[in-house]
Amino acid sequence: MREQPDAGKRPVPALLALAVAAFCYVSVETVPVGLLSVMSSDLGVSSSRIGLLVTGYGVTVAAVSLPLARAVARAPRRPLLLGLVALLTVATAASALSPGYGLLFAARLLTALSQAVFWAVVAPVAAGMFPVHVRGRVTAVVFTGGSLGPMLGVPAGTWLGQQAGWRVTFLALAGLGLMAWLVLAVAMPSTPAYHEHAARGTSPDVRRYVLVLATTALSVAGFFAVFTYTSTFVTAVAGMPAVLLGPLLVARGLADFGGITAGGFLSDWNQRTAVLLPAVLLTVTLIGMFALGTDPVAAGTTLVLTGLAMGALTPALQNRVMEFAPGSTDTASAGNSVAYNVGIALGSSLGGLTLSHTGARGTALTGAALAAGAVLLALWPPRAGPAAHRAHERSQREGRSQGHAHGGEETVG
Numbered sequence: 001m002r003e004q005p006d007a008g009k010r011p012v013p014a015l016l017a018l019a020v021a022a023f024c025y026v027s028v029e030t031v032p033v034g035l036l037s038v039m040s041s042d043l044g045v046s047s048s049r050i051g052l053l054v055t056g057y058g059v060t061v062a063a064v065s066l067p068l069a070r071a072v073a074r075a076p077r078r079p080l081l082l083g084l085v086a087l088l089t090v091a092t093a094a095s096a097l098s099p100g101y102g103l104l105f106a107a108r109l110l111t112a113l114s115q116a117v118f119w120a121v122v123a124p125v126a127a128g129m130f131p132v133h134v135r136g137r138v139t140a141v142v143f144t145g146g147s148l149g150p151m152l153g154v155p156a157g158t159w160l161g162q163q164a165g166w167r168v169t170f171l172a173l174a175g176l177g178l179m180a181w182l183v184l185a186v187a188m189p190s191t192p193a194y195h196e197h198a199a200r201g202t203s204p205d206v207r208r209y210v211l212v213l214a215t216t217a218l219s220v221a222g223f224f225a226v227f228t229y230t231s232t233f234v235t236a237v238a239g240m241p242a243v244l245l246g247p248l249l250v251a252r253g254l255a256d257f258g259g260i261t262a263g264g265f266l267s268d269w270n271q272r273t274a275v276l277l278p279a280v281l282l283t284v285t286l287i288g289m290f291a292l293g294t295d296p297v298a299a300g301t302t303l304v305l306t307g308l309a310m311g312a313l314t315p316a317l318q319n320r321v322m323e324f325a326p327g328s329t330d331t332a333s334a335g336n337s338v339a340y341n342v343g344i345a346l347g348s349s350l351g352g353l354t355l356s357h358t359g360a361r362g363t364a365l366t367g368a369a370l371a372a373g374a375v376l377l378a379l380w381p382p383r384a385g386p387a388a389h390r391a392h393e394r395s396q397r398e399g400r401s402q403g404h405a406h407g408g409e410e411t412v413g
Helices: 011-043 047-071 077-097 101-128 132-164 166-187 195-199 206-227 230-237 242-269 271-292 296-324 329-358 361-379 386-405
Strands: none
Touching: 011 047, 011 077, 011 101, 011 132, 011 166, 047 101, 047 329, 077 101, 077 166, 101 132, 101 296, 101 329, 132 166, 132 242, 132 296, 206 230, 206 271, 206 296, 206 329, 206 361, 230 242, 230 296, 230 361, 242 271, 242 296, 271 296, 271 361, 296 329, 329 361
């Protein structure tokens, strides 16, 4: 018999609280980028050491995601997530109150440890609170929270830090984390009604799961080969004034936001297409950026379209991970997080090499080649042939039918 959710628990507020927590994590990780000079002056250290607060954070998340996901595999999800968000809140407040650089660095490492587990479990937990036919839209809500971090959290945190001090920015993020924790404590069910479809891969397949990880790494690498050097491309190749960089990045962030929403709906319609279309869009856009990048309008347009493509890929790839996870979706999601960070490192380094040898315009061609590799992997045919594909489509239809049969229960979208 299918387990029922806790009486009085409503998954939509809990889902929104998870999105807010995702926003806090991404904002806490990246906000020192906008506060380098303010934090450097206050703490009496160089700007490069403040930069290490971001680098060390990212390396920690990438290094410990898989082992920590395995370590908490049997932990009940409700108390685990409450503990993670509590640690986020306390560690962020401790960062704000740290008297020196050493304690600040230690507090951020604690936050990074909790983030590594959070990203491993949040998508399966969120999906488990809703029927399978809206899984794409559910995960899109969570990733929307994360995408708003760079788009809204960092600029707002930078402004607040410049006006009132960087410690106030961290305290504000800690307060937002506390609000998310309170909502989760009240609204999150301890036994999600549809948990069984989210705990394990719905069509376990080691080979196709590995292909999804490779698709993630290559598509992210293609994007970051160019995005890392956006300012150089905009000014040196397109010939735009540096003052336009900020508005262009905001427009790219808005496109990312729209792409995540579109990717969630597309995933619920056809998961393979949901990966393939934005991967093709990213490739074509980067080729266009290389070919037409000297024109300011074309350069600005293609830059914005890269945000749309990567936004749509984010929930699509996560849903493919949950489809093909060969075991626990938590561990599989941690693997995808590692692949994402590998893509960032690979793309940034190859983009840097290209920049040194051929100039900023060539980074777009390097990115396009990497993205094209992701397209080829997305096109890779299922090993089992048409029969397996028909069985998969049938399972998706049954999931949608089950969702309609339980139409009285709360859903998203």
